[in-house]
Amino acid sequence: MCRLAAITSKEYISPMEPVLALETMKEGHDGSGLGLTLKDLGGEFEKLKKYPVLSGICSRDGRKVLDDYMKRHGFKLKHEWKPKTRPVDAIISRDHYFARAYDYPEAFRKKPMQEKEDLLMHTRLALRKLGESDESIFAFSFYPDVITIKEVGDPLQVAEFFGLDKDSLKAKIIFAQGRQNTNYAIYLYACHPFFIQGFCSMTNGENTAFVPIREYLSGRGFPGYTGYNSDSEVFTHILHYTVRQLGFPLHYYKDVITPLKATEIEKRSDADAVRLIKQSMRQLCIDGPNMVIGFTPDGRVFMVHDAKKLRPGAVGGVKGRYALMSEECGVDSAVPKRDRTKDFFPMKYDMVIISPDAQEVKVWNQLHG
Amino acid sequence: MEPASRLDHNHKLSLREFPYIVRWRDDRCKRCGRCTAVCPVKAIEATVKVMRTIRSEGPVPTPAASRTVVQMVEQVKDMERHCVGCGSCTLVCPNEAIEPELNPQNKMLHYKNKGGDGYKRGGRRNDPTVSTLDKLKFTRISMLTDPALDAGRHEFRIRTLLGRVTAPEQMPLKVVDGKLQMDKKSDVFIPPVREIYPIMIGSMSVGALSPPMWEGLAMGVAYLNEVEGMPVVMCSGEGGMPSRLLRSRYLKYFIIQIASGYFGWDEIVRSLPHMVEDPAAIEIKYGQGAKPGDGGLLMAAKVLKLISKIRGVPQFVDLASPPTHQTKYSIEEAVAKMIQSMSMAWGFRVPVYPKISGSKTAKAVLNNLARNPYAAGLCIDGEDGGTGAAYNVSMDKMGHPIASNLRECYLDLVKQGKQNELPLIAAGGVGKKGNLAANAAALIMLGASGVAIGKYIMQAAADCFGDEHNRCNLCNVGKCPRGITTQDPKLYRRLDSDRVAERVVEVFKAADTELKKIFAPMGRSTELPIGMSDGLSVEDKAIAERLGISYAC
Incomplete structure (x- = not known):
């Protein structure tokens, strides 16, 4: 089972903080990888918030292909962050790790955000396709104010390898996942967190309904619903589909992935809609065991469980800084000075939603709607 | 000399x-x-x-x-x-x-x-070999990477949907104060959908079955719904239903079938204004797995007083339904019209779906239905389905096995992203060797929303002698020694309808437990694992390749 550490904060924080929280949960991951997603960037990206940031890894040859592609499609490089990597025994260094801020092609600069998002996603997918077979290019995310870093190895060693402890890279929301490799080959695209058009999620547990969900999403005619090197990637895509594509308020994500029983639905004030959603999106129901932590483009962070609560999860903190962890010790590491009695362990009907800048924690109960 | x-x-x-x-x-x-x-x-x-x-009786020989x-x-x-x-x-x-x-x-x-x-007979295909369904195994067992569920402790929801399901993109919803509400101003038609148990009793008519058999099934189904809380439905078959039942509140547990002979529909139409409940669905029979291309046949010997009354025909005449609907001109026109007419009769409150025999052409029918927003599903009846009467050649040599037929139809829907919109019901050979739950679960994982049984329930609930060695198979001549498929009171008095009902309940409750025993170790409990093909394996490479599942040996 993977270990998950997410911190949402009013202040910019270092990615080392969730990595150290992961370290406290070390029994739960086997060091087969670390994935980090940073949102609402500080440091050298603080003034580049409107520019999309392409995060990834490439080989020497891949870099040429990538540069050529971006140039041909009119993206102008504004800024590049490269980690100051340090040799760490267990980690085989690749040629180039990068997070590059680009300016949009001329024709897109004044286009609505939705069109820009589609352009960015298509670009990311095209780059992925160009470098997937020979692993010359890995493109993890391409979106304004978001950086994704992934590498195989023990989380703390990977952080050390990237020099994150000394780097100026900071963000207000940081997701970190320490990977416990289970069914699938150790592969960077299989590493959480997963990201699509401003929506991000990471999960622990195994998704037993993976194949039907994957097939359903693949049939939605949306080009971004692809990849699926991990059974957890579908959780991100269900989130994106529910909130962005269908325009549902965020808490309906819970109704989609863990629908209520018919008798329970009748008690909801929005029963007609929930009943229809349950039927219509039947294939997207997860059977667990899973705990999902995610964020939306507006900066809300949430935690939700499968309907049987078969995975742990804890939320705790103070106004302006909250930690969402797969285990309580992670919360202790991230926010030691807090009122522990107010820690929350979401149960099968709960969805914890923390507002942007970690101002407010809301526990939405599915039974009461 | x-x-x-x-x-x-x-x-x-x-x-x-x-x-x-x-x-x-x-x-x-x-x-x-x-x-x-x-x-x-x-x-x-x-x-x-x-x-x-x-x-030789003496002391010496x-x-x-x-x-x-x-x-x-x-x-x-x-x-x-x-x-x-x-x-x-x-x-x-x-x-x-x-x-x-x-x-x-x-x-x-x-x-x-x-x-x-x-040679004419009843029963089903005389093929005693192990069917593809029985070769499939459930191999994706949750264990340490994720906790297996407990069939006895966890809550299971073994239910499926019957009816055209609205696509998420078409749901007429709007956000009001942060909540979704139905948009009343929208003119989007939301088709009727029933939540039913995924194993249903397939179409067997009053007429093909004796009164105590049909009554026993019906009572069992009503008990399962009303006492056990299991929404099992049963199809009438072609031949109508007793008018008292048509006008009762129990009608909701029945799917009424219309086939090419329209037998029984006079009475159904007459009862329409008096119905207090809608039926579960309407099944339009275009084909039958046991005898593709053949119409229904109720031989004169079975057309006694009760049957002649329900069907509105004279006694002791052969009742042959034509192989095709007489109004059928083309699939686009005739099927759509038929679905439309049936929907209209119940004010578009009842799902209407066609049933066809397994065939290489099933995909063409499916694609037609996929484009018809009123089509509520498709039932595909494979070659191992049973019948009350048919030529032996039709039963033994005609038809398509259900497994690959169902699978390719499901994958076709997957390609179109419509696998949840148009439920597929698989029939024909489910439980052929007695493995009802395993066969049903395998078909569900291959893509069926539900399965229909016929022969199995006759064997399990009424001790039908028939098997795949051509045993008995006298359903066509009204001489059923068990009293299941006869209209002769001397024979059907051997069958106790209460006992049939009791057995129906036992069969479904046992199947429910077994389904949980299959789904629990696979980590599925909340929704039916429709299309969860990664759960299946087979010890035959050709089958694995054809069904798109893994090979295990």
């Missing part, structure tokens, strides 16, 4: 030609005559023979021949009265003196064409 033909018996068939040879034991038989009386085909008869016996007249039970060597192997004789024999024995070398089919007509 005797003609040579009589002396050498050359005009007679030998017993070796017969599918079943009756083994009768002289030493056990007490000559009560029950076996000859009960035999539905008069394959045995009491006879008298003169026997020469040699006996003094053999003496004597001739005695002996009463015997003898098998008739007329292929029109061949022993069907039902075993009714064995059941009634007080001394276990008689038993039919299968003769695999028989040449029955060489002779069953007297009068120039082919």
